[in-house]
Amino acid sequence: MSFFQVYPVRLVGYSVLALLLGYALKGDELRSFFINSHQPLELNTPSSADVLIIGGSHAGLSAALTLTRHQIDVLILDSNAPRNKWKTPTHALPTWENRNPDDLRRASWKELQKTGFASFANTHITTITKTGANESMFIARDSLGREWSGRKLLIAAGVEFVFPLIKGYEENFPDRILHCLFTRGLEYKGSRSAGLLAMGLAGSPHHSAMLVEDAQKFASTVTVYTNGNLQLGVEITAALLARGEENTAVDNRKIIQLLREPAGDSITIVFDDGGTATESFLVHQPDTRVNLEIVSQLGLETNERNDIVTRMPFYQTNVAGVFAAGDCASPFKMIPNAIFQGSNAGAGIARELPRTITHNHIDRLADKGTTWYSQLQRQFTL
Ligand SMILES: Cc1cc2nc3c(=O)[nH]c(=O)nc-3n(C[C@H](O)[C@H](O)[C@H](O)COP(=O)(O)OP(=O)(O)OC[C@H]3O[C@@H](n4cnc5c(N)ncnc54)[C@H](O)[C@@H]3O)c2cc1C
Numbered sequence: 239m240s241f242f243q244v245y246p247v248r249l250v251g252y253s254v255l256a257l258l259l260g261y262a263l264k265g266d267e268l269r270s271f272f273i274n275s276h277q278p279l280e281l282n283t284p285s286s287a288d289v290l291i292i293g294g295s296h297a298g299l300s301a302a303l304t305l306t307r308h309q310i311d312v313l314i315l316d317s318n319a320p321r322n323k324w325k326t327p328t329h330a331l332p333t334w335e336n337r338n339p340d341d342l343r344r345a346s347w348k349e350l351q352k353t354g355f356a357s358f359a360n361t362h363i364t365t366i367t368k369t370g371a372n373e374s375m376f377i378a379r380d381s382l383g384r385e386w387s388g389r390k391l392l393i394a395a396g397v398e399f400v401f402p403l404i405k406g407y408e409e410n411f412p413d414r415i416l417h418c419l420f421t422r423g424l425e426y427k428g429s430r431s432a433g434l435l436a437m438g439l440a441g442s443p444h445h446s447a448m449l450v451e452d453a454q455k456f457a458s459t460v461t462v463y464t465n466g467n468l469q470l471g472v473e474i475t476a477a478l479l480a481r482g483e484e485n486t487a488v489d490n491r492k493i494i495q496l497l498r499e500p501a502g503d504s505i506t507i508v509f510d511d512g513g514t515a516t517e518s519f520l521v522h523q524p525d526t527r528v529n530l531e532i533v534s535q536l537g538l539e540t541n542e543r544n545d546i547v548t549r550m551p552f553y554q555t556n557v558a559g560v561f562a563a564g565d566c567a568s569p570f571k572m573i574p575n576a577i578f579q580g581s582n583a584g585a586g587i588a589r590e591l592p593r594t595i596t597h598n599h600i601d602r603l604a605d606k607g608t609t610w611y612s613q614l615q616r617q618f619t620l
Contacts, residue, residue: 283359287313288596289587290378290388292363292532295320296339296573297564297580298394299346304584306353309598310591313386314350315378317362321396321565324412329421331573339573359386366391366535374559389595390587393538393546393555393562394580397526397571402437404465406496414498414505415520419452421572429518432457433507435493436464436474439543440523443470443477450478450486453521459485461515463507466492489515496520528566536560543569552586553579561587 289305291298294316302312320339327336334342350356361380368391369375376391401407407415415435416422426432432453436446446462453460462478464471471490478486491509499506499516506516527544539547539556546562548555553563563583564576 283357284311284313285385286387287311287357288388288591288598289313289390289392290315290376290386291392291394292316292366292378293392293394293396293564293566294318294347294358295343295394295396295564296346296576297396297566297583298392299343299350300577300580301392301394301561301563301584301587302350302356302580303346303353304581305588306350306355308588308591309355310588310596311598312356313388314356314358315361315363315380315386316358318360321398321571326412326422328573329424334573342573359384364531366532368536368557368559376559389559390590391536391560392580392583392587393528393532393560393566394564394576394583395529395532396565397528397545400525400527402435402465402522402524404493404496406498410496410498410505410520411524414503415496415522417521417523418572419449419456419521423452423456426519427456429457431459431461431517433505433515433517433520434460434462435520435522436462436467436470437522438525440525441467441470443473446474447477447481447483449521449523450483451481457518459487461487461489461517463493463515464488464490466490466510526565526571538562545569551582552589553583554586559590 288311291302291312291314294314298314298316302314305312320343322339325338325340328334328339328342329336331342347358361382361384363378364381365379367377369377375387375389377385377387378391379385401411411417412422416426434446434449434453435441440449441464450460450462462471462474464474468490471488475488478484478488491511491513493507494510495508497506497508504516504518505520506514507520508514525544528540528546532538533540533546536557538560541547546555546567548562548567553561553567555562561583563579565571568575568579
């Protein structure tokens with residue numbers, strides 16, 4: 239008996255499933271679904287646009303959407319390495335609770351594609367140069383020698399973590415070392431104990447006392463670890479007392495290793511005196527830094543947190559024509575803020591690009607076989 243005689247029902251089932259999947263995803267989406275989970279495909283990417291956006295994540299996509307609302311061409315250059323590479327479920331973003339951050343980017347890109355004003359290149363930009371003074375142009379290049387040019391530039395390239403040089407730190411991040419108790423904290427409620435690593439830029443007495451109070455919302459006890467910094471220990475104790483905190487211990491021993499406990503969802507700190515302490519989770523905000531190459535090539539000003547300095551409300555940098563938005567330009571490194579800043583930067587850039595400069599057609603949609611009226615008709619069934 240042949241395969242087809244034995245499995246006819248199963249074959250029909252598989253075919254129907256394949257057809258349904260194809261219908262649901264269609265064309266390019268079907269291809270990008272199989273090729274890459276979040277990156278859009280590069281289709282006829284132009285070599286120039288009104289605006290170059292370095293970084294196609296939350297900030298860059300939000301800026302692009304605002305710009306396309308002014309019929310401004312945007313070219314998004316993205317290397318597909320967002321800061322949340324662990325893809326932990328999203329929290330604290332209205333309508334997106336517990337969902338995958340990649341799906342948010344994909345949904346955003348889908349909207350942009352429909353505008354007809356956005357293009358995309360999957361690439362890592364290594365050099366950016368500015369030519370001219372007032373009527374400037376920016377040229378972005380990648381390591382393959384490909385080049386793209388634009389009148390304005392938005393840096394939405396996020397930041398990278400600079401993890402402390404403690405053995406075992408990276409292996410415990412981000413599920414046993416929590417970096418933000420608003421985006422991840424509630425999930426750990428009712429924990430036995432928490433430890434706060436008071437180190438790096440976020441290890442100041444004021445910041446530490448604040449984080450102790452945050453951690454107390456999810457764990458019965460909180461201990462502060464200063465990793466051998468006795469002076470900081472004294473200052474944190476004073477800051478805690480000033481807030482009326484009398485029951486928080488401060489441990490100044492030097493940490494040599496962090497061990498991931500396989501059972502019991504906990505983490506053990508090993509000290510240089512041979513002692514250990516086990517906590518349900520640790521709280522620590524690692525330092526971050528922007529892409530230093532791009533920053534130095536353009537001469538962008540940065541601050542003590544290694545973020546790009548910008549001017550409110552449109553996030554203009556110290557270099558004319560260059561804007562920055564999202565994690566790379568803010569201490570508030572969360573998706574809602576990246577979206578907000580991207581949108582404002584988009585509006586600021588759009589205001590610097592009147593039609594006298596872009597010479598864009600007034601009815602670009604007509605060029606693409608549709609008019610604003612037919613679009614409206616479809617939207618509101620006029
Ligand atoms: C573990 C973890 C969990 C988090 N959970 C939440 C949460 O639940 N809710 C929340 O609001 N926030 C959360 N965040 C924070 C959130 O991920 C960031 O605030 C947000 O991603 C910032 O968006 P962005 O667009 O500024 O930067 P990113 O998302 O980091 O994107 C930057 C983009 O720029 C690209 N890029 C960088 N350099 C170049 C280059 N040279 N050339 C081309 N492309 C480049 C990268 O590939 C990347 O796609 C979390 C962060 C982490 C680490």
